[in-house]
Amino acid sequence: MTGLLANIDWGDIAAATRDTLAMLAGSLLLTIIIGLPLGVALFLTAPRQAWASRAVHGVLSVVVNVLRSLPFIILLIVLIPVTLALVGTSLGVVGAIVPLVAGAAPFFARLVETALREVDRTTIEAVLATGATTRDLVLRALLPEALPGIIAAATVTAIALVSYTAMAGAVGAGGLGDLAIRYGYQRFQTDVMVVTVVLLIALVQLLQMLGDRLVRRFSRR
DSSP states (O other): OTTTTTTOOHHHHHHHHHHHHHHHHHHHHHHHHHHHHHHHHHHHTSTTSTTOOHHHHHHHHHHHHHHHHSOHHHHHHHTHHHHHHHHSOSSHHHHHHHHHHHHHHHHHHHHHHHHHHTSOHHHHHHHHHTTOOHHHIIIIIIHHHHHHHHHHHHHHHHHHHHHHHHHHGGGTOOHHHHHIIIIIITTOOHHHHHHHHHHHHHHHHHHHHHHHHHHHHHOOO
């Protein structure tokens, strides 16, 4: 077993895992904070909704679609000046947060919009008929009814962020992706590559299991 894992430094593996988890936690939190209101805005400004506005909805859709259409590795490079301006560095865990959020927030916003579209139209009309404000509509009807879908969206986004953090390793972000590239690929240390891949797969599986459990818990079906 020692021979099979001759190149493994478990201290480096542990540090890279912590970096990956830190990037995931920080970027997921900010993605939800930004993407949730953006998804709600996309829904409310769509035709036949409370804030229906073709112009506003069109602008939001274009911004979301542009950010979603860029390959993440390109987004990492393009946003280096923005990242430097916001956090002072484009390297390490902190430097990866800005592009991670920029790539994931529009994706999450679209998923939130889709979840809100699944809310029964009669429920929305019933709430509006009582004279409820848009804030009441969102907080007391839309979000509670769409909560299982939003949790599922957050789960999908978290899993996407895991792959993003791995790609961020290519530009010095650290984490398991960086370890896999520097040692597993560039130095041909297959055992390092295998261990990092196994850890990433395990992380994805844990996220999916947690997300599925939360969806079942909050589902009213």
